Each structure stands twice: as structure tokens, then as C-alpha cells.
Amino acid sequence: MSKTLLDIKNLHAEIEEEGKAILKGLNLTVKAGEVHAIMGPNGAGKSTLASVVSGKDGYEVTDGTVEMDGADILELDPDERAKEGLFLAFQYPVEIPGVSNINFLRTALNEIKEYRQEEPISAKDFMAMVREKSALVDLDAKLASRSVNEGFSGGEKKRNEIFQMAMLEPKVAILDETDSGLDIDALRIVAAGVNKLKNENNAVILITHYQRLLDYIVPDFVHVLADGQIVKTGDKSLALELEEKGYDWLN
Amino acid sequence: MSDKLNNFIKNLDVSAAKFQQMAAERLGNLDFPTTKDEYWKYTRLGKLTKLELSKSADPDRLNLTKHIISNDYLVVVNGFIREDLSQYSKLDFEIDFLGSDRMSEEAYFDKGLNKKDVFSSMNSAFFEKVISIKIGASKINEGPLQIIYVSKGDHIISNTRLYIESGKSSQSEIIQTFIEKESTNSFTNHVTEVYVSENAHLRINKAQLEDDTNSLITTEQIHQEKNSVFKINTVTLSGALVRNNINIAVAGQNCETHMNGAIVTKNNETIDNHTFVDHRVSNCVSHENYKYVLGGKSTGVFNGRVVVQKDAQVINAYQKNDNILLSDFAKINSKPELEIYADDVKCSHGSTTGQLDEDAIFYLQTRGIAEDNAKKLLVRAFVGEVIESFENEHFEKYINTQLELIHGWKN
Numbered sequence: 114m115s116k117t118l119l120d121i122k123n124l125h126a127e128i129e130e131e132g133k134a135i136l137k138g139l140n141l142t143v144k145a146g147e148v149h150a151i152m153g154p155n156g157a158g159k160s161t162l163a164s165v166v167s168g169k170d171g172y173e174v175t176d177g178t179v180e181m182d183g184a185d186i187l188e189l190d191p192d193e194r195a196k197e198g199l200f201l202a203f204q205y206p207v208e209i210p211g212v213s214n215i216n217f218l219r220t221a222l223n224e225i226k227e228y229r230q231e232e233p234i235s236a237k238d239f240m241a242m243v244r245e246k247s248a249l250v251d252l253d254a255k256l257a258s259r260s261v262n263e264g265f266s267g268g269e270k271k272r273n274e275i276f277q278m279a280m281l282e283p284k285v286a287i288l289d290e291t292d293s294g295l296d297i298d299a300l301r302i303v304a305a306g307v308n309k310l311k312n313e314n315n316a317v318i319l320i321t322h323y324q325r326l327l328d329y330i331v332p333d334f335v336h337v338l339a340d341g342q343i344v345k346t347g348d349k350s351l352a353l354e355l356e357e358k359g360y361d362w363l364n
Numbered sequence: 365m366s367d368k369l370n371n372f373i374k375n376l377d378v379s380a381a382k383f384q385q386m387a388a389e390r391l392g393n394l395d396f397p398t399t400k401d402e403y404w405k406y407t408r409l410g411k412l413t414k415l416e417l418s419k420s421a422d423p424d425r426l427n428l429t430k431h432i433i434s435n436d437y438l439v440v441v442n443g444f445i446r447e448d449l450s451q452y453s454k455l456d457f458e459i460d461f462l463g464s465d466r467m468s469e470e471a472y473f474d475k476g477l478n479k480k481d482v483f484s485s486m487n488s489a490f491f492e493k494v495i496s497i498k499i500g501a502s503k504i505n506e507g508p509l510q511i512i513y514v515s516k517g518d519h520i521i522s523n524t525r526l527y528i529e530s531g532k533s534s535q536s537e538i539i540q541t542f543i544e545k546e547s548t549n550s551f552t553n554h555v556t557e558v559y560v561s562e563n564a565h566l567r568i569n570k571a572q573l574e575d576d577t578n579s580l581i582t583t584e585q586i587h588q589e590k591n592s593v594f595k596i597n598t599v600t601l602s603g604a605l606v607r608n609n610i611n612i613a614v615a616g617q618n619c620e621t622h623m624n625g626a627i628v629t630k631n632n633e634t635i636d637n638h639t640f641v642d643h644r645v646s647n648c649v650s651h652e653n654y655k656y657v658l659g660g661k662s663t664g665v666f667n668g669r670v671v672v673q674k675d676a677q678v679i680n681a682y683q684k685n686d687n688i689l690l691s692d693f694a695k696i697n698s699k700p701e702l703e704i705y706a707d708d709v710k711c712s713h714g715s716t717t718g719q720l721d722e723d724a725i726f727y728l729q730t731r732g733i734a735e736d737n738a739k740k741l742l743v744r745a746f747v748g749e750v751i752e753s754f755e756n757e758h759f760e761k762y763i764n765t766q767l768e769l770i771h772g773w774k775n
């Protein structure tokens with residue numbers, strides 16, 4: 114049996130400032146080699162789940178556990194979680210003027226390698242890797258060297274997220290609405306990229322509103338997240354059913 | 365003379381030269397400014413003026429290798445020019461070390477300085493020798509000339525004086541590095557005078573890396589003739605009190621003036637930049653961009669004065685001062701001072717102060733970069749605009765190295 118990469122048990126989390134509960138006892142188990150899709154109405158807590166799992170400030174976990182590869186990650190800083198193999202593709206990627214995309218990726222990659230006690234990557238190997246991985250998502254090489262997301266179109270930002278995922282080769286990748294904002298061709302390219310990165314040792318969690326993405330990246334499980342919980346889990350046919358009927362029938 | 369000032373200079377002797385005697389006499393009628401003084405409102409001199417300081421010609425050999433970033437360099441230790449440590453050819457720059465008698469014969473020497481200013485008057489009274497640099501007409505210098513000012517020892521006062529005349533249609537760069545070697549509680553009082561002739565291009569890159577118990581006050585008096593381009597970049601990475609007074613008189617038409625500053629602090633530093641561009645004639649452009657990154661309990665002061673005189677039409681003057689406060693205890697006082705007496709003028713100024721973008725820090729962290737390093741990347745990006753304006757790779761690399769040494773930044 115393949116090993117569990119991400120194990121979320123009874124997760125409760127609230128917004129620190131307001132004390133407003135968003136996640137209310139969420140369970141999710143993701144094993145190596147699997148693709149999970151999470152769907153659900155606006156405001157259900159999907160992005161909050163991604164934020165809490167990746168360690169963003171401003172949320173308090175009031176109950177439950179999150180384990181990666183068998184180890185508790187809730188006490189780790191966001192960068193340590195990344196070094197352990199977690200990746201988050203943002204629903205709204207942040208623009209960072211003045212920080213070059215590839216410079217920061219090289220810093221990131223080498224910091225991760227140092228953490229894992231591996232040798233740093235040479236400039237030459239790094240550039241070769243940039244070329245290979247940017248081709249994977251058809252990201253213009255010029256964009257790769259510009260400031261992070263600055264002045265990128267919506268679709269370019271999403272491609273840049275997957276380019277970064279390709280560079281960092283995470284064990285568990287959470288893609289938060291990577292499909293929204295992509296045109297049909299770009300969607301196909303990005304999906305193909307994700308499929309190429311996918312293997313029996315890693316896992317992908319797709320947060321999406323649209324069944325269409327799941328035609329390209331076929332999920333093993335489809336979950337419905339509503340009001341801070343997973344309220345239903347099925348196979349890919351559930352996505353089709355949701356597309357047809359919406360979420361109301363679940364209550 | 366006030367007791368305070370008298371006490372401050374009591375260990376210094378005035379030379380017999382008439383110029384210096386007169387300056388000392390003038391000093392007798394002056395006093396240190398206080399916070400009641402408009403241009404010293406935010407910067408207290410109390411700590412500095414209480415120091416008991418003296419002169420010291422240090423004879424030691426010094427290893428300055430890591431600070432040398434040009435083929436031609438002059439070394440000044442505690443205000444004394446050290447020819448034995450310097451290396452230069454006279455082919456590119458005409459370099460002389462002159463006393464005040466000889467300097468007084470120069471048409472532009474000491475002319476622009478405010479005779480009521482206590483620090484430049486003190487400098488005039490007590491400097492050892494003037495470094496005089498002349499750049500011949502039409503001379504295009506590929507490499508810069510570097511001047512390394514070293515503070516060495518404790519409770520030392522240095523009065524350093526630099527005079528630059530860039531000839532018609534010449535192009536040059538001067539680098540000034542202010543550093544310390546096992547020095548504490550010392551003070552450097554520096555004056556630079558610059559005459560930029562018609563059609564000349566001159567760039568000054570300054571790095572100020574004093575000890576955090578040392579202070580540095582510079583007065584820079586610049587005169588620009590028509591069609592000239594003058595650029596001055598100031599980087600301050602440490603020091604107890606660092607005050608730069610840049611005064612630029614734009615006296616000819618079609619001039620360009622650029623002033624950039626990058627200030628990075630982490631302890632108790634007070635870094636104060638007062639700039640003044642005096643647009644006396646028409647058809648000129650001035651650009652100013654100062655960025656402060658203030659940590660610890662440090663204080664930043666920025667005062668950008670721009671005057672456009674009555675008949676100086678078609679002037680574009682831009683001024684920007686952006687600040688990041690890295691701690692709750694750091695503070696910045698930023699003030700633009702625009703005085704416009706002409707009507708066909710485009711002036712803009714803007715000042716922002718904020719913290720680092722939390723979302724950007726988190727984004728970088730999710731890629732595996734530790735919080736501290738993420739912050740450094742963002743801060744580095746913030747001052748990047750200024751670093752780009754150095755137009756000198758070696759200077760840029762030097763600053764990056766110093767940022768790593770002094771502030772632990774990685775590139």
C-alpha cells in the first residue's frame with residue numbers, strides 16, 4: 114500500500130483577529146500517487162485550508178492535526194513545510210517588484226537543498242533546469258527572469274505558479290484555483306504540465322470550481338468542502354454531478 | 365565661542381595660514397546648532413559634541429584590500445593623506461595635496477560654502493591638506509578614482525577636505541569610502557567642493573560604513589555649469605550619527621542633477637540627509653530618490669529642499685523618499701521643501717513609509733525561503749533601484765558584500 118503523504122484530522126481553525134471559525138472538523142487523507150479534487154461553494158474555506166496547511170499567519174488552529182509524511186507540521190514555519198515537500202500554488206499569486214523570478218527560485222532551491230543536506234545547484238544546471246521547466250508550462254523565458262509576477266497577466270501568473278512547482282518538485286502540491294483565469298489552450302498546457310510532474314511518489318490537491326480541469330487532470334477522489342468540512346467524497350463522477358446540480362442538494 | 369564648541373576643539377591647533385586663521389576666527393562667533401534650528405530639528409548633536417576628541421596621525425600600515433575597488437586610490441587616515449598607502453597614476457586625474465595658501469589661489473575654492481555653518485567652518489580651520497583633483501578638459505576617464513577615508517583609534521577627530529574640478533566636456537567618477545579600523549567614539553568632519561564645468565559629466569559614489577559609535581558629517585558644495593550632468597549616490601550602512609548636507613547650485617542651463625540614497629540600519633543609528641538643489645536658471649532637470657530601511661531603534665531624517673528661482677523656467681524637479689521600518693522602534697522624519705518662484709515648472713515629490721509586505725514574505729516562505737532571508741530579499745529589492753544607479757559593477761559588488769558583512773544580507 115502506498116504511503117500517506119498528507120493526513121489532516123479533525124482540523125478546526127479560526128481567523129485569529131475575529132475568532133471566527135472557518136474550518137470545523139475537516140478530515141482529509143492523501144496518499145502518494147493520488148490526485149484529489151476539492152470543490153465547494155465560495156467562502157466554504159478551501160483557500161483557508163490551503164493557508165492553514167501551509168502555515169500562514171493570522172489563523173489559529175484550535176483543534177486537530179496535520180501530518181506530512183507521518184510528521185506533525187503545525188509547529189513548523191511555512192518555509193520549513195516547503196522544505197519538507199509542501200507546495201502551494203496561490204489562488205492570487207503575489208506580485209513582488211524588484212525580486213527576480215529566477216533569482217528567488219535559485220535562493221529557494223538552494224535553501225531547500227541545504228536543509229536536506231544536499232549540494233547546491235550550479236548556475237549552469239540551474240539555468241538548464243529553468244529552460245526545461247519553463248518549457249513544460251510554455252512560460253516565456255523572459256517572464257522567468259522578470260520580477261515575480263509583476264505585470265504578469267492573470268494566466269501568466271498561474272503558469273508561473275506551476276513553473277515554480279516544477280522547479281521545486283514538491284511531495285504534496287496544493288493548487289488553489291490554478292485553472293481560473295486560464296484560457297482553454299493555457300488550461301490544457303498547464304494540466305499537461307501537472308500530469309508530467311505527477312508520479313507515484315507525490316500527490317496533488319486541486320481546488321477548483323470547474324469540472325473542466327478534471328477532464329485533463331483526472332482525480333482519484335473528489336471532495337466537497339462546505340462550511341469548513343468535507344461533506345461528501347466520491348470519484349470523478351461526483352464532479353459531473355456537481356456541475357449539473359450545484360451544491361444545494363447536498364444539504 | 366561657546367564653551368561647548370571651545371571644549372570640542374580644544375585639542376586642535378590652527379595652522380599659521382591666513383585662510384585657516386580666518387576660519388578659526390569665524391568659528392569663534394558660531395555655535396553648534398540645536399533642535400531649535402530648522403535644519404537640525406530632528407538630529408541631536410549632544411552625544412557627539414560631548415566627546416573629548418584629538419588628532420592622531422597614525423603611522424601604521426593598514427590592510428585595506430577588501431575596500432579597494434579601483435586601480436587608482438588615495439588613502440586618508442584620521443585626516444592625514446597617506447601617500448605610502450595610496451596608488452595612482454597622474455595620467456587620468458591631476459591629483460595634488462595642497463595647503464590652504466595654495467588652495468586660496470583657486471578661483472572656486474571655499475566660495476560656495478555657507479560661512480555661518482559651524483561644521484564646514486571647523487573644517488576650514490583645521491583640515492591638514494586638501495586633496496585637489498582636477499580632470500582635464502575633454503578627458504574621458506574609464507576607471508574611477510577612489511578615496512578611502514579611514515578612522516583609526518578612539519576619540520579621534522578628522523577634518524578631511526576634498527576639492528574637485530571637472531573640466532569642460534570631461535567624464536569621470538569618484539568613489540568615496542568612509543570606513544573604520546578598530547575605531548570607536550570618533551568623528552569625521554568632511555567637506556567636498558565640486559565645480560562641474562560646462563558639458564562635463566561627474567559621478568560621485570559614496571559608501572559610509574563607520575563604526576556604530578563613530579559619527580560622520582559631510583558638507584558637499586556643488587556648482588554646475590551649463591550642459592553638465594552631476595550625479596551623487598550615497599549609501600550609508602552604519603554609524604552613530606551620519607549627516608550629509610548636499611548643496612547643489614545649478615548655475616547653467618540644460619543641466620541634469622541626480623541624487624540617490626540608500627540607507628540601511630539596525631541599531632541606534634541616526635542617519636540624516638539634507639539635500640538642497642538650487643535651480644538658478646532655466647531648462648534643467650533634477651531627480652532625487654532616497655530609500656531608507658530602518659531597523660532597531662534607529663532614526664532616519666530626510667529633508668529635500670528644492671528652490672526654483674524666479675526666472676528659472678521649464679524646470680523638472682522630481683523627488684522621492686520611500687522608507688521601510690523594520691521595527692516598531694525605528695522612526696523616520698521626512699520632509700520635502702519646495703520653494704518655487706517661477707511658473708513654468710514641473711515639480712513632484714512623494715514620500716511613503718511602511719512595513720514589508722506580509723503577503724510577499726509568506727509567498728517567498730512557501731517556496732522554502734526562511735522568513736529572515738525573505739525579508740532580506742524584499743529589502744534588497746526595495747533599495748535595488750538605488751543600487752542600479754551606481755553604474756559601477758565594482759561599487760555595486762562592494763556594497764553587496766558590505767550588506768552581507770554588516771547586515772547579514774545574502775544576494
Ligand SMILES: Nc1ncnc2c1ncn2[C@@H]1O[C@H](COP(=O)(O)OP(=O)(O)OP(=O)(O)O)[C@@H](O)[C@H]1O
Binds near residue numbers: 135156159162171
Ligand atoms: N484573513 C481573513 N480575514 C477575515 N476573513 C477571512 C480571512 N480569510 C478567510 N476569511 C473568510 O473565511 C471564509 C472562507 O474563505 P476562503 O477564502 O477560504 O473561501 P474559499 O472556499 O476559498 O472561497 P472561493 O471559492 O471564493 O475562493 C470566507 O468567509 C472569508 O471571508
Ligand SMILES: [Mg+2]
Binds near residue numbers: 159289
Ligand atoms: Mg479560495
